[in-house]
């Protein structure tokens with residue numbers, strides 16, 4: 702059995718991450734910045750939102766952190782082309798569960814990343830320790846009943862005779878907290894003025910090809926890694942795509958987002 706990989710197909714993610722970018726822009730629109738802050742983009746991916754952050758911090762500094770070398774390489778290419786050497790010092794390969802920062806940031810932004818980290822107590826403790834007193838976090842990730850409909854179909858298919866042996870011992874790679882659970886996690890980590898909420902973000906993809914590429918590379922990449930041949934991976938995706946074609950509207954994804962906000966006390 703293959704081990705679960707940290708890597709993504711970053712060029713596909715960069716091309717197809719329109720939904721994530723539009724949700725992320727809404728998160729960034731909530732920031733009230735002076736323009737000179739030092740901000741961490743936690744789980745920056747290919748840097749499409751890191752670029753937006755850099756635009757609103759003309760006198761500040763942004764550090765993008767990600768665990769995937771492919772994602773960071775894409776981010777490096779795109780951000781260097783757009784912003785020059787300002788960005789090259791700001792991209793760091795690290796696990797969000799083991800951040801190499803203490804009291805370093807005025808703020809932390811994160812979009813579409815935290816649900817990939819299964820230990821939220823450790824995650825938010827490390828994030829709080831990376832902030833200066835008075836520092837803030839403004840973030841969003843998957844939460845609540847995120848993608849229940851697709852996940853139910855994937856689980857059902859994985860349990861059928863042709864696939865079950867490849868999924869023995871497999872667990873979903875995400876943690877989808879609800880608003881109350883997430884607030885508790887932030888408070889336990891030492892954040893104050895905590896606000897959390899869940900919102901629906903239904904998303905409809907254009908056609909069968911886009912749906913299949915998106916689901917395979919962005920949502921179910923860890924599921925597909927369980928399958929040892931391309932024929933099996935194609936069969937798995939063909940089945941899910943055929944089911945999605947029958948939905949109303951076709952090729953829809955039942956996304957839900959968890960918004961998270963908090964602040965470190967001024968004096969720790």
Ligand SMILES: C[S@@+](CC[C@H](N)C(=O)[O-])C[C@H]1O[C@@H](n2cnc3c(N)ncnc32)[C@H](O)[C@@H]1O
Pocket residue numbers: 707709718721722725743744745746747748749750766767768769772795796797798811812813814817818
């Ligand atoms: C769906 S992408 C989101 C990227 C970007 N923030 C966006 O909104 O487009 C999730 C990112 O989180 C990163 N990630 C997941 N787990 C991580 C961890 N433990 N440490 C650091 N990065 C992680 C992944 O490598 C990936 O680049």
